[in-house]
Amino acid sequence: MTLQLGPLREESPASSRIYDVIIIGGGAAGLTAGLYAARAKMDTLLLEKAVWGGQIAYTGLVENYPGFPDGAMGPDLAVWMYDQATKQGLQTLST
Numbered sequence: 001m002t003l004q005l006g007p008l009r010e011e012s013p014a015s016s017r018i019y020d021v022i023i024i025g026g027g028a029a030g031l032t033a034g035l036y037a038a039r040a041k042m043d044t045l046l047l048e049k050a051v052w053g054g055q056i057a058y059t060g061l062v063e064n065y066p067g068f069p070d071g072a073m074g075p076d077l078a079v080w081m082y083d084q085a086t087k088q089g090l091q092t093l094s095t
């Protein structure tokens with residue numbers, strides 16, 4: 001099995017602007033926090049130093065995630081979490 005790792009998308013430029021919320025760590029926890037903050041209309045930036053999705057991006061079949069009766073591949077979950085959060089307006093930056 002070949003895992004696709006690395007940045008998922010080009011990030012928005014952070015420049016010198018002021019955000020309502022800055023989250024450090026783009027794993028499942030950070031992406032979830034970012035999703036909620038962005039949906040709450042807060043100007044939110046998520047910083048990640050390695051791989052979007054965190055540990056789950058290195059995982060194979062995840063069988064205990066609700067909503068996926070047949071399980072889901074970790075790298076797929078990472079992409080879907082990232083896409084869902086950024087679609088709601090979360091801004092991201094690889095550090």
Ligand SMILES: Cc1cc2nc3c(=O)[nH]c(=O)nc-3n(C[C@H](O)[C@H](O)[C@H](O)COP(=O)(O)OP(=O)(O)OC[C@H]3O[C@@H](n4cnc5c(N)ncnc54)[C@H](O)[C@@H]3O)c2cc1C
Binds near residue numbers: 025027055058063095
């Ligand atoms: C091989 C493997 C298999 C697994 N299988 C399952 C499973 O089947 N089911 C399950 O429920 N869980 C599984 N897990 C556990 C699951 O992946 C973790 O519980 C989950 O990833 C934790 O999410 P998190 O966001 O809290 O932390 P992490 O995923 O660790 O994310 C933290 C992120 O923060 C980033 N970060 C840290 N410091 C900084 C900094 N200073 N600046 C910027 N970024 C920073 C890291 O690079 C990382 O991306 C597995 C884990 C592994 C390794």
